[in-house]
Amino acid sequence: xxxxxxxxxxxxxxxxxxxxxxxxxxxxxxxxxxxxxxxxxxxxxxxxxxxxxxxxxxxxxxxxxxxxxxxxxxxxxxxxxxxxxxxxxxxxxxxxxxxxxxxxxxxxxxxxxxxxxxxxxxxxxxxxxxxxxxxxxxxxxxxxxxxxxxxxxxxxxxxxxxxxxxxxxxxxxxxxx
Amino acid sequence: xxxxxxxxxxxxxxxxxxxxxxxxxxxxxxxxxxxxxxxxxxxxxxxxxxxxxxxxxxxxxxxxxxxxxxxxxxxxxxxxxxxxxxxxxxxxxxxxxxxxxxxxxxxxxxxxxxxxxxxxxxxxxxxxxxxxxxxxxxxxxxxxxxxxxxxxxxxxxxxxxxxxxxxxxxxxxxxxxxxxxxxxxxxxxxxxxxxxxxxxxxxxxxxxxxxxxxxxxxxxxxxxxxxxxxxxxxxxxxxxxxxxxxxxxxxxxxxxxxxxxxxxxxxxxxxxxxxxxxxxxxxxxxxxxxxxxxxxxxxxxxx
Amino acid sequence: xxxxxxxxxxxxxxxxxxxxxxxxxxxxxxxxxxxxxxxxxxxxxxxxxxxxxxxxxxxxxxxxxxxxxxxxxxxxxxxxxxxxxxxxxxxxxxxxxxxxxxxxxxxxxxxxxxxxxxxxxxxxxxxxxxxxxxxxxxxxxxxxxxxxxxxxxxxxxxxxxxxxxxxxxxxxxxxxxxxxxxxxxxxxxxxxxxxxxxxxxxxxxxxxxxxxxxxxxxxxxxxxxxxxxxxxxxxxxxxxxxxxxxxxxxxxxxxxxxxxxxxxxxxxxxxxxxxxxxxxxxxxxxxxxxxxxxxxxxxxxxxxxxxxxxxxxxxxxxxxxxxxxxxxxxxxxxxxxxxxxxxxxxxxxxxxxxxxxxxxxxxxxxxxxxxxxxxxxxxxxxxxxxxxxxxxxxxxxxxxxxxxxxxxxxxxxxxxxxxxxxxxxxxxxxxxxx
Ligand code: NA
Ligand code: NA
Numbered sequence: 061x062x063x064x065x066x067x068x069x070x071x072x073x074x075x076x077x078x079x080x081x082x083x084x085x086x087x088x089x090x091x092x093x094x095x096x097x098x099x100x101x102x103x104x105x106x107x108x109x110x111x112x113x114x115x116x117x118x119x120x121x122x123x124x125x126x127x128x129x130x131x132x133x134x135x136x137x138x139x140x141x142x143x144x145x146x147x148x149x150x151x152x153x154x155x156x157x158x159x160x161x162x163x164x165x166x167x168x169x170x171x172x173x174x175x176x177x178x179x180x181x182x183x184x185x186x187x188x189x190x191x192x193x194x195x196x197x198x199x200x201x202x203x204x205x206x207x208x209x210x211x212x213x214x215x216x217x218x219x220x221x222x223x224x225x226x227x228x229x230x231x232x233x234x235x236x237x
Numbered sequence: 238x239x240x241x242x243x244x245x246x247x248x249x250x251x252x253x254x255x256x257x258x259x260x261x262x263x264x265x266x267x268x269x270x271x272x273x274x275x276x277x278x279x280x281x282x283x284x285x286x287x288x289x290x291x292x293x294x295x296x297x298x299x300x301x302x303x304x305x306x307x308x309x310x311x312x313x314x315x316x317x318x319x320x321x322x323x324x325x326x327x328x329x330x331x332x333x334x335x336x337x338x339x340x341x342x343x344x345x346x347x348x349x350x351x352x353x354x355x356x357x358x359x360x361x362x363x364x365x366x367x368x369x370x371x372x373x374x375x376x377x378x379x380x381x382x383x384x385x386x387x388x389x390x391x392x393x394x395x396x397x398x399x400x401x402x403x404x405x406x407x408x409x410x411x412x413x414x415x416x417x418x419x420x421x422x423x424x425x426x427x428x429x430x431x432x433x434x435x436x437x438x439x440x441x442x443x444x445x446x447x448x449x450x451x452x453x454x455x456x457x458x459x460x461x462x463x464x465x466x467x468x469x470x471x472x473x474x475x476x477x478x479x480x481x482x483x484x485x486x487x488x489x490x491x492x493x494x495x496x497x498x499x500x501x502x503x504x505x506x507x508x509x510x511x512x513x514x515x516x517x518x519x520x521x522x523x524x525x526x527x528x529x530x531x532x533x534x535x536x537x538x539x540x
Numbered sequence: 541x542x543x544x545x546x547x548x549x550x551x552x553x554x555x556x557x558x559x560x561x562x563x564x565x566x567x568x569x570x571x572x573x574x575x576x577x578x579x580x581x582x583x584x585x586x587x588x589x590x591x592x593x594x595x596x597x598x599x600x601x602x603x604x605x606x607x608x609x610x611x612x613x614x615x616x617x618x619x620x621x622x623x624x625x626x627x628x629x630x631x632x633x634x635x636x637x638x639x640x641x642x643x644x645x646x647x648x649x650x651x652x653x654x655x656x657x658x659x660x661x662x663x664x665x666x667x668x669x670x671x672x673x674x675x676x677x678x679x680x681x682x683x684x685x686x687x688x689x690x691x692x693x694x695x696x697x698x699x700x701x702x703x704x705x706x707x708x709x710x711x712x713x714x715x716x717x718x719x720x721x722x723x724x725x726x727x728x729x730x731x732x733x734x735x736x737x738x739x740x741x742x743x744x745x746x747x748x749x750x751x752x753x754x755x756x757x758x759x760x761x762x763x764x765x766x767x768x769x770x771x772x773x774x775x776x777x778x779x780x781x782x783x784x785x786x787x788x789x790x791x792x793x794x795x796x797x798x799x800x801x802x803x804x805x806x807x808x809x810x811x812x813x814x815x816x817x818x819x820x821x822x823x824x825x826x827x828x829x830x831x832x833x834x835x836x837x838x839x840x841x842x843x844x845x846x847x848x849x850x851x852x853x854x855x856x857x858x859x860x861x862x863x864x865x866x867x868x869x870x871x872x873x874x875x876x877x878x879x880x881x882x883x884x885x886x887x888x889x890x891x892x893x894x895x896x897x898x899x900x901x902x903x904x905x906x907x908x909x910x911x912x913x914x915x916x917x918x919x920x921x922x923x924x925x926x927x928x929x930x931x932x933x934x935x936x937x938x939x940x941x942x943x944x945x946x947x948x949x950x951x952x953x954x955x956x957x958x959x960x961x962x963x964x965x966x967x968x969x970x971x972x973x974x
Contacts, residue, residue, distance in 0.1 A: 083821070086821040086825065087814075087817045087818050087820075087821045089821065090606050090610060090817050090820045090821045090824070091817055093603055093606055093607065093792070094606075094607065094610060094792050094795050094796075097603065097607065097788065097789050097792035098789070098792040098793050098795070098796045100789065101779070101784065101785045101789045101790075101792070101793055104374060104391075104393065105784050105785070108372060108374070108391070109391060110374055110391050110392065110393045112391065112392045112393070112394065113394075114394070115393075115394030115395055115396075115600050116394060118600055118603050119598040119599075119600050120598070122597060122598060122599075122600070122602060122603055122606070122828070123594070123597035123598045125606065125821055125824060125825065126597050126824065126825045126828040126829060126832070127597070127825075127829075128825075129821050129822060129824075129825035130825055130829055133822065133825060133826060133829075138822070138826065138935060139563035139564070139565060139566070139826060139829075140563065140564045140565075140826060140830060140928050140931045140932060141561050141562060141563045141564060141939075142558045142559065142561065142564070142922060142939045143561050143938070143939060144938065144939055144940040145559045145560070145561065146560070146561035147938070157560050157561050158561070160560060160562070161560070161561055161562045161563065161566065164557075164562055164566050164567075164570055165562070165563060165566045167570075168566055168569035168570050168573055169566070169569070171573060171583065171586055172569060172573070172586060172589055172590060172593075175583075175586040175587050175589070175590050176590045176593075178587070179289075179587060179590050179591070186309070188308050188309050189307075189308040189520075190308055190598070191285045191304070191305065191307060191308050191378075191379065192379060192394070193377070193378065193379045193382050193392060193394050198308055198594075201594060201597075201598060202590065202594055205590065205593055205594060205597070247708075247886065247890055248890055249708065249710070249890050249893075275845075277842070277843060278886075279886070280838070280839065280842045280886045280887045281839050281842045281843045282588060282591070282592070282839065282843075283591065283592060283595035285595065286591035286592070286594065286595055289587065289591065290587065290588055290591075293584065293587065294584075295580060295584065295585055295587075295588065394600075395600065395786065396599065396600050396601050398601060398700050398703055398704055399601065399700065399786055401703050401713055402698050402700075402703065402786065402787075403786060405783075406780070406781075406782075406783030407783035408783055408784070408785060408786055421707060421710070422707050423706060423707065423712060423713040423714070426712065426713060426714045427714075
């Protein structure tokens with residue numbers, strides 16, 4: 061029994077570490093967008109030699125930055141939600157609604173993540189490319205989407221299974237970095 | 238029978254009323270109202286993402302351009318490098334080759350419609366002494382990548398919605414696009430020149446989900462093919478007229494022709510076609526190679 | 541299923557899910573999955589949601605959002621905004637609404653330049669807002685001022701939304717862009733006056749400057765410290781107007797300029813830069829995941845044919861000219877409470893075209909008012925990207941406070957729309973000179 065709990069704990073910690081790691085990559089993607097975009101302007105205007113691949117890589121980076129950050133945002137309950145009705149409700153209702161939200165989040169992210177993984181696998185196997193000037197494998201992006209959604213689904217599940225607490229803890233943490 | 242057709246453009250884009258709506262109407266007439274086709278545009282499924290949902294049967298038909306699914310296969314895109322003669326095209330056997338290729342993806346090729354026109358480059362300034370695009374920054378999608386580079390220009394990528402602003406303020410010197418577009422997108426307001434000659438042939442293609450196709454009776458299948466054959470000829474004629482009107486209108490609104498230099502002009506088709514065939518062979522493998530060889534052998538492409 | 545059951549059921553259920561406190565993107569995804577199951581009979585349609593997410597999250601035009609947020613983050617974290625506010629305080633210390641008006645002026649200026657209300661709201665929310673709250677300015681008024689100014693982004697050129705609309709509506713894009721200048725400035729002026737009057741009536745909304753009593757030379761010195769900040773703005777302005785770069789590219793260059801200036805001033809630290817990049821990623825992801833899911837929601841509605849049937853039903857009403865004008869403008873206003881504006885335009889404009897022609901409305905006038913309407917759509921509760929952008933950067937602001945903050949400005953917009961309808965010259969004068 062203890063071994064199972066310990067094993068589970070290790071599993072959850074690696075889930076957390078992976079989410080931290082991909083959030084770090086997401087931050088790098090922001091830097092990459094700024095860098096590539098300003099480099100494009102300089103190369104085009106000062107040297108009359110546009111990069112040609114800048115728009116394409118910004119496309120990829122934008123999607124990657126979003127879906128690599130989603131798991132950690134989900135872990136910290138930081139998604140935008142309209143909490144005004146929930147805030148005014150009595151605690152048992154709040155707990156119930158928080159559970160509903162987590163259950164729904166698990167279900168929808170799980171379903172979409174599953175189909176995302178299916179698409180990514182298909183894109184990988186058949187070598188589908190993005191419609192860009194420079195050739196980018198499409199599974200890089202669809203794979204990231206699948207990862208983001210599935211990992212978010214797992215976090216929703218973890219929130220759902222955590223010991224019932226006051227729903228206040230499910231409100232905004234107010235921290236975002 | 239009620240069928241759905243995905244189109245890559247809205248009804249305001251002239252190919253949709255002529256070919257997509259035209260096809261639906263013709264099929265409805267020929268089947269005495271038995272087969273109805275309902276259209277859904279890019280506001281339902283984004284244009285570059287439409288092949289898969291039709292392959293998997295979420296929609297029955299697809300009206301699109303070959304470059305829009307180039308990420309999966311460039312087979313039908315190859316038609317843009319094929320001589321613009323509907324009858325010759327059907328007789329040559331290349332349709333069967335393309336059809337078999339798409340069959341593997343759960344699709345049936347119904348028809349390829351020529352817009353009786355090709356592609357061109359819009360420019361802020363007339364073509365200079367070099368006679369080509371040397372030193373110019375041209376907004377171009379992957380379709381024109383090879384073409385622009387080969388003619389000395391450099392490729393700038395940006396979404397279509399930013400072309401207007403970029404041409405207006407000189408962020409780019411020009412933009413490559415099918416000859417239809419400058420009027421609808423109002424680019425004549427911000428670019429004064431269009432380069433001639435034009436190059437390539439713009440084709441729109443019509444596919445059907447293979448299961449939906451097999452579910453049609455023999456008679457209905459004949460109707461579909463017949464409607465497509467008629468439209469390939471009549472729609473093309475209609476487009477010749479539309480293009481003449483559009484070009485006259487662009488000139489009336491102040492756009493002028495600027496010619497490629499004498500040693501460049503005769504090559505533009507071949508340069509463009511080379512880029513197309515590179516894509517076809519690279520993206521469609523052995524089928525693509527066979528397609529290109531057949532086109533060369535039958536003298537249907539200029540290289 | 542009848543179209544009106546599908547549509548009202550869809551909007552109703554979405555509202556219920558919002559109110560139940562579900563994350564906004566989860567509420568949309570739930571509706572999308574449900575809608576597709578109803579339309580196709582099984583889950584296979586979910587692949588459409590995935591490809592829609594792919595298409596939205598790879599739209600290069602959206603790169604404006606992280607770039608402007610990053611710019612705002614760097615300006616805030618390096619204390620540049622504090623310096624700017626000190627300068628304004630030093631120059632006009634006794635003028636109570638001064639920072640509100642700075643807020644409107646800056647969000648109008650950046651809005652005008654970028655064309656993206658969302659990007660500017662996120663930028664202002666991460667730079668100006670915390671500083672305003674710190675200085676004891678009323679938070680709700682500050683938020684309202686940011687929303688109001690930022691909503692002028694699509695109206696004053698350059699504006700991608702105007703270009704898309706001009707293309708769809710087949711009117712001259714140049715005319716539509718120029719037509720937005722006067723109404724945009726009129727609106728900015730009204731916001732300005734409104735904020736001054738509110739601060740006059742209720743002085744507790746805006747504190748007096750602590751620096752009023754300082755000697756003139758010291759005040760001048762404080763003001764001059766804002767010059768580097770103005771240099772950053774000038775960089776962005778110059779690049780866009782000079783035809784060097786697109787608005788998104790100019791924002792990226794603005795980031796470089798901000799880094800250079802703050803580094804030269806010795807205010808840039810590596811940890812500060814890391815934090816700025818980190819919260820940019822965080823906020824951008826929060827906004828883009830909502831966009832990806834809500835665009836997909838519009839697509840599912842379109843797939844059902846329900847929205848186009850509604851619009852056709854409205855356009856077939858045979859009412860008199862002004863009633864028709866009112867209903868044609870009210871419909872998108874209401875739909876914007878639930879769906880994405882660009883997706884709505886793509887569906888609605890082609891259906892509107894014949895009726896606008898038949899009623900003989902001046903096209904530039906009609907479509908510009910429509911554009912203003914679309915722009916307000918971004919801030920009308922319960923659903924609006926501009927609202928969510930601010931919620932992303934200021935998570936501790938309750939949604940209900942944002943709703944309350946935005947209502948006076950929506951009313952001003954509505955009144956101004958009536959004004960522009962009754963006095964079409966405000967819209968048509970500048971284009972008539974072209
Ligand atoms: Na603007
Ligand atoms: Na709204």
